[in-house]
Amino acid sequence: MMKQEIVTVHSFECLTNEILELTFISDYIASTGKPGNFINIRVDNNFPLLRRPFSIFNIEGNKISIVFNVIGTGTRVLAKKRKGDSIDILGPCGNDFLRFANGDYDTAVLVGGGIGVAPLPFLTKHFPPGKKILTFLGARHKELIVTKGLLNPKIATDDGSEGFHGTVLDLLKDDFSKNEYGKTQFFICGPTRMMKAVADFANRRGSDCYASLETDMACGIGLCQGCNIEINGGAKKYALVCKEGTIFETRTVKL
Amino acid sequence: MIESFKLKNVEFKNRILVASGTFGYGDEVPDLVDVSKLGGIVTKSLSMKSRDGNPQPRITETPSGMLNSIGLANIGVHKFISDKISVLKKYHATVIANIAASSIEEYCAVLELLEPLPEVHGFEINVSCPNVKEGGLSFGTDVTLVGQITNELRRRTKKPLIIKLTPNVTHISEFARACEAEGADAVSVINTLIGMSVNIKTRKPKIATTTGGLSGPAIKPIALAKVYETRNAVKIPVIGIGGINCWEDAVEFFIVGASMVQVGTANFINPSIGVSIAEGVVQYCKNAGVDDVGNIVGTLQTNKSISIVDSWL
Numbered sequence: 001m002m003k004q005e006i007v008t009v010h011s012f013e014c015l016t017n018e019i020l021e022l023t024f025i026s027d028y029i030a031s032t033g034k035p036g037n038f039i040n041i042r043v044d045n046n047f048p049l050l051r052r053p054f055s056i057f058n059i060e061g062n063k064i065s066i067v068f069n070v071i072g073t074g075t076r077v078l079a080k081k082r083k084g085d086s087i088d089i090l091g092p093c094g095n096d097f098l099r100f101a102n103g104d105y106d107t108a109v110l111v112g113g114g115i116g117v118a119p120l121p122f123l124t125k126h127f128p129p130g131k132k133i134l135t136f137l138g139a140r141h142k143e144l145i146v147t148k149g150l151l152n153p154k155i156a157t158d159d160g161s162e163g164f165h166g167t168v169l170d171l172l173k174d175d176f177s178k179n180e181y182g183k184t185q186f187f188i189c190g191p192t193r194m195m196k197a198v199a200d201f202a203n204r205r206g207s208d209c210y211a212s213l214e215t216d217m218a219c220g221i222g223l224c225q226g227c228n229i230e231i232n233g234g235a236k237k238y239a240l241v242c243k244e245g246t247i248f249e250t251r252t253v254k255l
Numbered sequence: 256m257i258e259s260f261k262l263k264n265v266e267f268k269n270r271i272l273v274a275s276g277t278f279g280y281g282d283e284v285p286d287l288v289d290v291s292k293l294g295g296i297v298t299k300s301l302s303m304k305s306r307d308g309n310p311q312p313r314i315t316e317t318p319s320g321m322l323n324s325i326g327l328a329n330i331g332v333h334k335f336i337s338d339k340i341s342v343l344k345k346y347h348a349t350v351i352a353n354i355a356a357s358s359i360e361e362y363c364a365v366l367e368l369l370e371p372l373p374e375v376h377g378f379e380i381n382v383s384c385p386n387v388k389e390g391g392l393s394f395g396t397d398v399t400l401v402g403q404i405t406n407e408l409r410r411r412t413k414k415p416l417i418i419k420l421t422p423n424v425t426h427i428s429e430f431a432r433a434c435e436a437e438g439a440d441a442v443s444v445i446n447t448l449i450g451m452s453v454n455i456k457t458r459k460p461k462i463a464t465t466t467g468g469l470s471g472p473a474i475k476p477i478a479l480a481k482v483y484e485t486r487n488a489v490k491i492p493v494i495g496i497g498g499i500n501c502w503e504d505a506v507e508f509f510i511v512g513a514s515m516v517q518v519g520t521a522n523f524i525n526p527s528i529g530v531s532i533a534e535g536v537v538q539y540c541k542n543a544g545v546d547d548v549g550n551i552v553g554t555l556q557t558n559k560s561i562s563i564v565d566s567w568l
Binding site: 001002003004042046047048049050051088090215216217218219221222223224225226227228229230236237238 | 287311524
């Protein structure tokens with residue numbers, strides 16, 4: 001069940017020179033939020049007009065955190081918030097990763113592209129016991145790499161400023177050619193092109209791949225029907241990313 | 256305080272409705288808003304068969320507004336009747352079914368299916384969707400066709416019949432007159448304006464259909480002017496729509512002559528905004544010393560000069 005509430009900013013931290021972590025207090029999200037859910041934030045009264053969706057990065061006690069880099073109007077306004085400021089949130093929205101986590105596999109492969117790392121630490125924390133977790137991160141450069149809350153992530157950067165010099169897909173291919181991980185299942189989030197490439201890699205191995213998608217959304221709760229994604233087969237042509245996702249098995253959607 | 260408004264044989268609890276396409280079928284967000292406190296719900300447009308709608312991307316934000324091109328995605332009238340009616344009844348909502356169609360026959364057929372249902376209290380006819388190839392604007396910009404559609408539907412319903420007009424014409428009041436002449440009970444003014452937005456990196460349109468419908472606070476001044484024009488042209492009630500974001504906006508529409516208002520895009524940001532607006536309007540009336548919200552409708556003061564002080568108040 002979603003709830004709209006006004007919450008207080010608890011802290012603001014720079015995780016890198018470009019990535020910020022904003023923490024706010026909400027008993028409600030703390031007790032209901034699951035890995036993969038998102039919080040739809042009204043960053044200001046009227047400018048920008050629409051809410052902006054953010055994955056839950058972490059929950060500690062009653063403190064909820066999100067991460068972002070300043071890329072547009074919404075994040076620019078959000079970056080100016082300070083401890084004690086109030087923000088209007090609506091959540092938890094969307095489905096969650098955990099419902100897909102109890103499968104027949106040995107190793108969970110978590111792949112994050114850029115700020116798409118956002119849902120992975122909270123997922124790592126709540127993974128069902130007995131599964132091995134393997135984490136890969138890719139980004140344009142090292143200031144976009146966030147490792148907080150992740151288990152020994154393997155890193156790739158486009159410019160070689162940290163870890164493997166190349167894309168996260170190249171790193172995955174390289175790593176999987178050298179190691180044996182048994183039966184795998186993928187949990188990914190990042191830019192669409194990266195997710196498509198990683199999903200192809202995973203699906204070709206015969207692994208399920210659960211991707212958290214992002215599209216422009218006006219409402220985040222299924223009212224506007226703006227965030228459609230084309231689905232494969234089935235009775236209808238489109239699904240709504242905000243309500244039926246954001247997490248889909250990649251073979252079921254046209255990325 | 257009298258908040259209610261009577262249109263034909265239907266009494267609306269208050270004068271604040273939620274606009275078609277911004278509130279689903281009324282059953283999407285029961286946790287977030289008590290729909291019984293709204294004047295009414297205008298449903299997502301219903302067509303005879305279900306429609307998938309347009310490809311993605313369908314929306315983009317623009318300065319103080321948004322462009323959408325959903326393309327009338329809907330579950331179809333049969334599924335609405337089988338799945339949604341019983342839920343709406345449970346919520347004690349006043350329901351206006353919005354109908355979209357690609358032919359006069361389809362409008363009539365959909366209306367005839369809904370007419371016998373006591374849970375559907377009235378109809379709003381969408382002759383003004385800018386985002387579909389057939390029907391939509393091609394009806395709404397032809398004054399003869401709008402009159403014909405009104406005439407055919409009037410003969411088939413005893414319930415309130417509202418025609419939702421497009422601002423994408425030279426004189427919206429001509430269309431309102433045609434609706435009035437053919438027996439419409441009210442007109443909704445305005446649907447979205449055709450708009451466009453371009454990604455300068457890719458040089459591609461930001462939404463898949465190139466153009467879409469502009470809504471949100473950006474269109475409020477236009478909507479107010481269209482309501483004012485329409486109000487001065489017809490005697491039937493005008494339902495004001497366009498960028499209403501707070502109770503002050505609703506009061507502006509009442510003052511220029513809207514008998515009721517619909518809240519649209521603002522529902523996306525705050526699904527319970529309609530209820531807050533209804534409360535704010537009541538408080539405004541109390542402060543103004545009027546005991547019926549209707550007493551502020553059409554009270555624009557145009558016969559007095561506007562001083563510099565007024566514009567700063």
